[in-house]
Amino acid sequence: MKFSFRPVEGAFYDLFTQAANNLVKGTELLNELGLPGVDVQSVSDRLTDVEHDSDQITHDLYKKINSTFITPFDREDIYSLGSQLDDVMDHLEAVGNLLYLYGLTELPSLPREMHELVDVLDQQAKITAGAMPRLRTMKDLEEYWIEINRLENEGDRAYRMLLVRLFSGEYDALTVLKMKEVADELEAACDAFEHVANTVETIAVKES
């Protein structure tokens, strides 16, 4: 019988869960950008705060890896998972930051496909946050990574249709370039959630 809970292990699962909960905060802030009359600078600033929280969590995780003799799974995998959760946040923060810096929210409206991508990210964040505590038992994780992959495919399609829209002639070349930067960060966030899921799958394969 495998003894599945020790206090020190609990700390790792807690940090992963905190990191994923922070991603939910991030996608909810991006969702606010779709609201009429939103204060974009404030959203961008709050995203930066959430991103700093994530950095702190990642830092605590690395310290914990270095100071713990027995880790619940391979050190390198804990390390990968932590840095990949952090990568998602970096892309979410970049989206808010670029929208603000480029003044894109001064346009009458952002393309519908951009909101679709944010919606995909929001779903990915929520099921990632739901899955992290299940690392403890390694049970019921398969549905999580299958769903993340499905959402990543949906995000890919939305991204592709967004580019078709951007290149349709509706916007001038500089606006297209700016929106393309934002679109790339949205798509990178979508991929980054998939990287997290792939690492969880790798860990589950090793433990099985």
Added chain:
Amino acid sequence: MKFSFRPVEGAFYDLFTQAANNLVKGTELLNELGLPGVDVQSVSDRLTDVEHDSDQITHDLYKKINSTFITPFDREDIYSLGSQLDDVMDHLEAVGNLLYLYGLTELPSLPREMHELVDVLDQQAKITAGAMPRLRTMKDLEEYWIEINRLENEGDRAYRMLLVRLFSGEYDALTVLKMKEVADELEAACDAFEHVANTVETIAVKES
């Protein structure tokens, strides 16, 4: 003495070979795009079919990893190799799909450097398909990864010259942006073949 063939191991090599043979189908479809009067939608649709086949092969491979007690080499390496072969296909499919979606094939002709990149990919696909069955004996693989790296350098040069062409003023800004997307997917496919070869090299180093 190392016993090099067991039925269950054979299944892994077969799946890698199938995945690589599928990439050859993919690059041959891209080659068709250079033919006069080609039906681009049909090519794009057939690429999507081939891409779905690849997804199925990758899925079968992962199931096989999970249900097999002794694998011919490290589980993680089998996993990496499978997902990297799948990545190549994703980029090949994107090329056909974007050319169709953006209506780029309605131009009098695509830049010569684009055809050169497709030709590099076709060569990479063929020697990758030739190398996969040799994983069984781990013999004569060095020439494969050296050649893939050489082709990747050739692809890099073609990509760079393609960008020089795109930015020369010959095309309007939106057309440049569309072609740039296609060029980036071609170059990513070229790189993705190199990632496959790097993983084969890593496996060979461990086994040697």
Added chain:
Amino acid sequence: MKFSFRPVEGAFYDLFTQAANNLVKGTELLNELGLPGVDVQSVSDRLTDVEHDSDQITHDLYKKINSTFITPFDREDIYSLGSQLDDVMDHLEAVGNLLYLYGLTELPSLPREMHELVDVLDQQAKITAGAMPRLRTMKDLEEYWIEINRLENEGDRAYRMLLVRLFSGEYDALTVLKMKEVADELEAACDAFEHVANTVETIAVKES
């Protein structure tokens, strides 16, 4: 007691140090591009020479991995570190090459933020070169990776402000596209230095 020096191990540390010293040569060449009346083709050619040197060092390293029975740390980590040092050089060479190919140095001046990015790279190269010999004792490496990460954040900010500048309307669309390519290579070089530092951290975590 761990015996920290054997002749064969020394060869590995020497190769890492040589590779990093080559990166310093690379960033110093990029710095020359900021000088008035510089011969851009000559800088680009010398960058290509330094890049070939790096390829040779990487090749020697791989041969050494394959011919050595006991390596100072995991084969795969030596392999990663070597290929990541090589990646940095590829991006540095691309910067010089693209500036030359696109004729960008014929502009009255390059954006200030571009010089800032080169300056960040130059600092990253120097502290990387200073850290490589310390792999031998695994001592005093933490300050190295913390500083690289700090510089990578600084580079990210400079990159973002460079994009704001490029998209400000000061340049025509094709010039923006060309400069964006250069900017992306500068930022990729910055990231690539961080990947090197992350691998050093992973090695240090394992050895501790």
